[in-house]
Amino acid sequence: MSGYHVTAMPQEAVDMLACRPGKTIVDGTLGGCGHARRICERIAPDGVFVGVDQDLDAIDHARRVLPADELQIHIVHGNFVDLPSILSRLGIESVDGILIDIGLSLHQIEASDRGFSFMRDEPLDMRMNVESNVTAADLVATLSERELAQTFSRYGEERWAGKIARHLVAARQKQPIATSGQLSRLVAEAVPSAASRSQRIHPATRVFMALRIAVNRELEVLRGFLDVAVDLLKPAGRLCVLAFHSLEDRIVKHRFREMANPCTCPPSFPHCTCGRRPTVRLLTRKVMRPSDAEIQSNPMARSTRLRAVEKL
Numbered sequence: 126m127s128g129y130h131v132t133a134m135p136q137e138a139v140d141m142l143a144c145r146p147g148k149t150i151v152d153g154t155l156g157g158c159g160h161a162r163r164i165c166e167r168i169a170p171d172g173v174f175v176g177v178d179q180d181l182d183a184i185d186h187a188r189r190v191l192p193a194d195e196l197q198i199h200i201v202h203g204n205f206v207d208l209p210s211i212l213s214r215l216g217i218e219s220v221d222g223i224l225i226d227i228g229l230s231l232h233q234i235e236a237s238d239r240g241f242s243f244m245r246d247e248p249l250d251m252r253m254n255v256e257s258n259v260t261a262a263d264l265v266a267t268l269s270e271r272e273l274a275q276t277f278s279r280y281g282e283e284r285w286a287g288k289i290a291r292h293l294v295a296a297r298q299k300q301p302i303a304t305s306g307q308l309s310r311l312v313a314e315a316v317p318s319a320a321s322r323s324q325r326i327h328p329a330t331r332v333f334m335a336l337r338i339a340v341n342r343e344l345e346v347l348r349g350f351l352d353v354a355v356d357l358l359k360p361a362g363r364l365c366v367l368a369f370h371s372l373e374d375r376i377v378k379h380r381f382r383e384m385a386n387p388c389t390c391p392p393s394f395p396h397c398t399c400g401r402r403p404t405v406r407l408l409t410r411k412v413m414r415p416s417d418a419e420i421q422s423n424p425m426a427r428s429t430r431l432r433a434v435e436k437l
Contacts, residue, residue, distance in 0.1 A: 131231060132159025133367060133426035134415050139163045141365045141408060141433040142222035149173040149217065151357075153205030153225040153350075155187045156180075157232065160224055162191065169195040175220070177211060179204045179254035179341075182232060204254070206349045208357055219359045227347060228369035229337075231425065241337060243329040246306030251333075251340045261336040265302045270294045280344070280372065281335030289315040289332060308332070334370065347373060351380040355404055358436040363408065365433040374412065374430040381407060381434050405434035 138160055144150060144167030152161045155178040165174050174196060176187050184202045191198055201211050205225050212220070234242045239250040240261060251261035268276065270290045277286035292315035293302065302308055312329040313321065321328045338344060354364050368374040387401035413431040420427050 131423045131425065132157060133226070133228070133369075133423065133429040134413070134419065134431055135159050135163055137413055137415075137431055138224055138226070138365055138367060139167060141431070142224060142363050144168050144172075144222065147171045148221040149175070149219075150222045151175045151177065151208065151212075151220050151224070153177045153208060153223060154227065155183045155200075156226060156230040157183075158187050158190050160226060161187065164224070165192055165196060165198070172196040173199075173217070173220075175199045175201065175212070175215065175217070177201045177203050177205055177208070180230075180233065180237075181255060182237060183230065186232075204346060206346045206353075208350070209353055212357060220357055220362060221359055222363045222365070223354055223357065224365045224367075225350070226367040227343065227373055228367065228429070240305035240308075241333070243305060243309035243312075243327055243333050246304050249303055249305050249308055251337045253341050257341075259340060261308075261340050262301070262303055264336060264339060265293060265308065266297060276339050277332050277335045279335070280338040281331035282372070283331040283335065285316050285320065288317075291315075305333075338372075344372060344376065347376055348380075351377065355384060355434070355436055360436055362436045363433060364405075364436075365431065368430045368432075369428050374432070377430075377432050378412070381405065381432055384434065403437055405436055408433040408435055 142150060144164055146168060148168045149172065150164050150168055152164060155161055155176045161176050168174060178184055181202060184200060187200050199215055203211055229241055238247050239252065240247040241251055249260065249262040249265065273290035273293060274286040277283040277289060283289065289312055293311055296302060296311050302311065309329040312332050316328040358364060366377045368377055384405045385403050385407045387403060388397050389399045389401060390397050409432045415426045415429050
């Protein structure tokens with residue numbers, strides 16, 4: 126835990142990785158280093174830790190807080206989908222565990238000045254990697270009404286996606302939508318007042334989430350990562366994923382189940398003829414959630430979903 130970010134389910138995630146001295150572990154989303162510091166403590170001495178993040182603020186933070194003795198530490202600015210090339214550059218063929226935590230950090234919400242929160246009036250950026258090209262303002266300015274509606278519906282599961290998209294297109298013809306405060310107000314105007322009053326969340330919550338996912342290509346990146354992650358593990362190596370909304374968790378759940386039970390033969394067949402064999406064992410047959418005590422101390426952890434597999 127640190128002032129930078131309060132890590133969700135730190136004990137459960139690190140326990141699931143079965144960290145021990147001398148192991149090689151990857152944290153693909155360093156964030157506030159809550160998981161990373163626990164991992165480093167467990168794999169010292171003689172362990173190897175690889176920490177990756179696409180946010181340069183997180184990279185700088187990791188270099189300040191992670192221990193530099195008793196183990197090898199590699200801090201890499203990049204995206205976890207690129208782990209095969211990252212590990213290859215480091216001369217690491219395979220690892221004992223990989224952890225990714227695919228949520229926003231408290232720092233990104235409160236101190237990054239990139240418009241992740243509808244509670245602040247900041248530049249409408251939402252890039253986790255500030256070296257990437259497309260911002261949320263770019264999408265709001267250039268996508269058609271139909272494309273905006275599809276984005277809000279697909280990535281935010283927003284009921285009023287069409288109405289919001291129509292309102293934004295009309296508004297941007299008068300002046301650019303350049304800040305998170307502007308966008309938040311416009312979305313609130315578009316959502317019917319009765320619907321706003323009946324919701325437990327701010328009217329702009331789902332639109333902001335959808336734009337962040339689109340800007341950072343989060344679901345495509347997650348799918349690409351899951352396609353290669355198990356190949357990077359040693360036998361009995363473990364992969365642990367923490368997701369924070371249903372779209373991400375659904376992708377993880379289905380992919381883990383496919384890897385654990387890839388057979389496509391009809392149930393009536395007495396023997397498997399497709400030849401597909403499991404590559405992993407499910408460690409979490411049911412999703413793990415944070416305890417009531419953790420939620421009380423860290424409300425941001427409320428939506429966390431943890432799933433893990435072990436390579437066969």
